[in-house]
Amino acid sequence: MSTTPSTTPSPSPEPGGTDGGSPRPAHQARLIQNEVTTEIPVHLLFRDEPNPSPVPLRPAVVGRRQGTGEQPRFRPASARTRPVPEADPELCERPARVLPGAVGVFAGAAGAAGAVAASWWAGTLPPFAGEALGLPASTAAGLGPAQWAAYAGAAALGLFGLGGLARGRTGRAWVLGLFGRYRGTVRRTGLMWVNPLLRRRQVDVRLRHWRSEPMPAADGSGVALRVVVLVVWRVRDTARALLGVEDHETYLRECVEAALARVPVEMPGGAHGPAPVGVAAETLTRLVTADAAPVGLEVFSVQPVRIEYAPEVAAAMHRRRIAALDAQQRATVLTSVVDSVEDTVTRLTMRGLVELDDYERKALVKDLTVAFCAGRNESGS
Structure with missing residues (x-):
């Protein structure tokens, strides 16, 4: 409940409080605004300047007064839920750089050829292999630093070429990373060559x-x-x-x-x-x-x-349904018995077979009701 803004009455000039024979102008100040009051500095109550400069006033919340029955007012919290933040604003799928698979095959073949050439150069190539390849007999003797360097280069080229071969399939993608950094995604299909130093992780992108x-x-x-x-x-x-x-x-x-x-x-x-x-x-x-x-x-x-x-609710509802069916069956049986007793008593009295007073009628109705109920219970109907 909001209160109407009120102002303090303008103070009347006190005697003896004139400056040059003219009374000081009265200044009105808002003390209450809606449900908050303002903290008035004490020195403002005793200022003598005719036109004081405005001083910013800080709002102070009015608490509950004891003995008045006033309840504290609370501002309801917002019911909106915060949206899920992005995983990483800079993390977004981008295509990775790959080469056709023929490049890896060619590099692997070149590495194998280099290993054969280094073996022929070092003289370690078997004679039948040299004859099969059409190479002349080597005159080199043993392995030296140059031959070992040639072996290392050929092995590195072959491993680098064949180790980067990958097969892309439809509905699969490769996520590439290097030393923990994302380097791109490959969605191509077929044989391709990927830098073997990159870590490859396969993701299913199908529906x-x-x-x-x-x-x-x-x-x-x-x-x-x-x-x-x-x-x-x-x-x-x-x-x-x-x-x-x-x-x-x-x-x-x-x-x-x-x-x-x-x-x-x-x-x-x-x-x-x-x-x-x-x-x-x-x-x-x-x-x-x-x-x-x-x-x-x-x-x-x-x-x-x-x-x-839920299982506990299903069990309770099952018991409730059985009880309802049992009550419905009992009501049906009772209605049938009452109809049978009424029909029997009516026929006996209408045809003049018996003459019954109230006591005898009640006794007959009681006996017939018990007999019909017992008969239905025994028959299981």
């Missing part, structure tokens, strides 16, 4: 679906449920999915579980009809999409495929 295990949820009334959802998703940004989070699949599962905790799910065919199930699916899809987007995951749909009550 995938995940059927969850029963997860806890609740309906609009707070009844505990178990929901199985089908999530259709794929990896959109391989760098963020693989490097921005420890395990993107586990992260997606936890996002789905968190969304189920916030969205009420109704049983299909219940009192609200099938419409709330579709509304819950749309809400779940929107929430999971917003939570998974910062880590490079693209979610297309989150659909509840099976909804059932």
Whole structure:
């Protein structure tokens, strides 16, 4: 409740408080504004300047007064939830530099040829291998530093060429890194050559679906449920999915579980009809999409495929249903017995077979009711 701003009455000039025969002008000051008061410095109450300079006043919150019944006022906290932050603003998928696979094959062949040439130069090539390759007999004697250097260069070239060969497949991508730094993503298919010093991690970028295990949820009334959802998703940004989070699949599962905790799910065919199930699916899809987007995951749909009550709730509802069926059966049996007794008594009296007073009628009705109930219990109907 807000109060009307009020002002203090202008003070009247005190006798003897004139300066040059003229009274000092009165200055009005706001003391109360809405629900806060202002802290007035003490020295302002005793200033003699006719036009004092304005002094900023600090607001002070009025607390609850003892004995007045006034309750403290609280400002409601904002109900908005903070969005999920980006994994890394600078981490974004970019293509890596790779070469055709023919380059690696050529480098490996060159390394093998260099090793053969170094063996012929050092004189360690077997004679039959030299004859098969059409090489003349070598006149060199033994291995020297030059021959060992040639061997090392040929081996390095062959290993560097053949070790960088990689095969790209459709629906798979390679995330490359060097000493912990992201160097790019390869989405090409076929044979290619990648720097063998780079670390290669394969990511599945196909459209995938995940059927969850029963997860806890609740309906609009707070009844505990178990929901199985089908999530259709794929990896959109391989760098963020693989490097921005420890395990993107586990992260997606936890996002789905968190969304189920916030969205009420109704049983299909219940009192609200099938419409709330579709509304819950749309809400779940929107929430999971917003939570998974910062880590490079693209979610297309989150659909509840099976909804059932929690085990403890299902047992209580089973007992309640059995009790309702039992009560309904008892009511049906009692109605049938009453109708049978009424029909019997009516026929006896209408046909004049017996003449009954009130006491005899009550006794007959009691006996017939007991007999009919016993007969139905024995027959199991």
